[in-house]
Amino acid sequence: MSADPRSVTIGVVGMNYWGPNLARNFDRLDGARLAWVCDRDEAVLDRHRSAYPGARFTTDLADLLADEALDAVAVATPVPTHAPLARAVLEAGKDAFVEKPLAVDAADATALADLAESSGRVLMVDHLLVHHPAVEKLKDLVDGGSLGRIFYLYGNRQNLGIVRPDENALWSLGPHDISVMLHLVGERPVEVAASGESYLQPGVEDVVFGRIRFPSGIIGHLHLSWLDPHKMRKMTVIGSERMVVFDDMETERKVTVYDKGPIPRTETYGEYIQVRSGDIHIPKIPAAEPLRIVCERFVAAVRDRTPTASDGRAGAVVVEVLDAMTRSLAASGAPVQLARAPAPA
Numbered sequence: 001m002s003a004d005p006r007s008v009t010i011g012v013v014g015m016n017y018w019g020p021n022l023a024r025n026f027d028r029l030d031g032a033r034l035a036w037v038c039d040r041d042e043a044v045l046d047r048h049r050s051a052y053p054g055a056r057f058t059t060d061l062a063d064l065l066a067d068e069a070l071d072a073v074a075v076a077t078p079v080p081t082h083a084p085l086a087r088a089v090l091e092a093g094k095d096a097f098v099e100k101p102l103a104v105d106a107a108d109a110t111a112l113a114d115l116a117e118s119s120g121r122v123l124m125v126d127h128l129l130v131h132h133p134a135v136e137k138l139k140d141l142v143d144g145g146s147l148g149r150i151f152y153l154y155g156n157r158q159n160l161g162i163v164r165p166d167e168n169a170l171w172s173l174g175p176h177d178i179s180v181m182l183h184l185v186g187e188r189p190v191e192v193a194a195s196g197e198s199y200l201q202p203g204v205e206d207v208v209f210g211r212i213r214f215p216s217g218i219i220g221h222l223h224l225s226w227l228d229p230h231k232m233r234k235m236t237v238i239g240s241e242r243m244v245v246f247d248d249m250e251t252e253r254k255v256t257v258y259d260k261g262p263i264p265r266t267e268t269y270g271e272y273i274q275v276r277s278g279d280i281h282i283p284k285i286p287a288a289e290p291l292r293i294v295c296e297r298f299v300a301a302v303r304d305r306t307p308t309a310s311d312g313r314a315g316a317v318v319v320e321v322l323d324a325m326t327r328s329l330a331a332s333g334a335p336v337q338l339a340r341a342p343a344p345a
């Protein structure tokens with residue numbers, strides 16, 4: 001904990017499973033001070049009192065909002081509470097860090113992004129993979145052109161894992177891959193589709209296959225499941241010049257670049273397309289905890305007003321995709337068009 005008067009002061013609300021990771025990171029960052037710890041359950045608070053002797057503890061978020069010396073609040077409560085709590089934080093004139101997904105409803109998510117922009121507040125969503133050094137490497141490869149023209153990409157997020165009773169595989173696992181795809185492609189999707197099935201609990205899909213179509217013709221595909229023998233956390237990007245895989249289960253080979261691709265056909269119609277298979281390259285990726293990077297970037301955004309790659313606007317598009325995929329799931333996989341982005345005022 002820093003005593004620097006220029007430290008950004010932060011409170012964390014929701015301290016059961018994930019919130020303690022945020023509190024730990026904010027507490028250890030130079031330039032930040034964990035000033036408040038909040039959970040409406042006193043027993044949850046009691047578990048953390050000894051770890052943060054310099055912080056104040058409360059069961060009521062209103063105490064944080066009334067503290068004029070507090071700069072920002074991180075929201076790590078259940079997903080349906082994100083939008084109302086984030087709104088309360090922004091309306092109290094404080095910057096907000098919100099767990100993923102930003103809201104359960106696209107209109108609420110967009111309204112939060114609008115509110116943050118119109119009031120000049122920082123709103124950052126914890127799409128932590130967007131800040132992962134391996135995804136930053138992928139983004140450099142895509143934007144730098146070394147993959148050539150991007151054809152398509154796909155994400156695998158599968159496990160025989162925790163079965164959530166209140167959230168399906170799309171909402172629980174999907175925000176990670178959707179946020180990465182939107183970040184890498186850099187286009188607003190035009191259409192999505194999703195199909196899935198509930199095998200273990202009625203109405204809660206254990207497996208979801210999703211598809212995102214972008215205006216340039218790129219498609220993204222998602223395989224999300226907690227009912228699978230493989231533990232996979234992978235993103236594959238297929239370009240005309242190279243193909244690249246981010247495998248988050250690997251410790252050293254997080255990113256593998258394959259110098260493989262089709263050789264463009266220049267002669268007569270009907271000939272076989274040749275393929276080229278060259279070297280395989282494994283770039284070095286810094287081994288930093290992605291959540292720590294996210295917390296550092298939030299603190300920098302609060303202190304210096306620097307933009308972040310997972311701001312409220314980016315988080316709202318993720319919720320639009322989740323929302324539209326949910327409608328597609330209910331319609332047996334029928335495609336759902338996404339509204340065009342409103343023209344800037």
Ligand SMILES: NC(=O)c1ccc[n+]([C@@H]2O[C@H](COP(=O)([O-])OP(=O)(O)OC[C@H]3O[C@@H](n4cnc5c(N)ncnc54)[C@H](O)[C@@H]3O)[C@@H](O)[C@H]2O)c1
Binds near residue numbers: 128
């Ligand atoms: N980024 C990631 O990789 C990641 C991983 C896991 C969870 N999460 C997110 O973290 C959030 C929390 O998940 P969790 O599993 O810890 O949830 P949880 O239900 O275990 O804990 C939520 C806590 O919030 C408290 N709470 C609820 N409403 C409150 C209010 N109005 N005021 C104060 N406290 C309140 C509850 O008492 C509880 O202790 C979710 O949004 C989840 O999506 C993110």
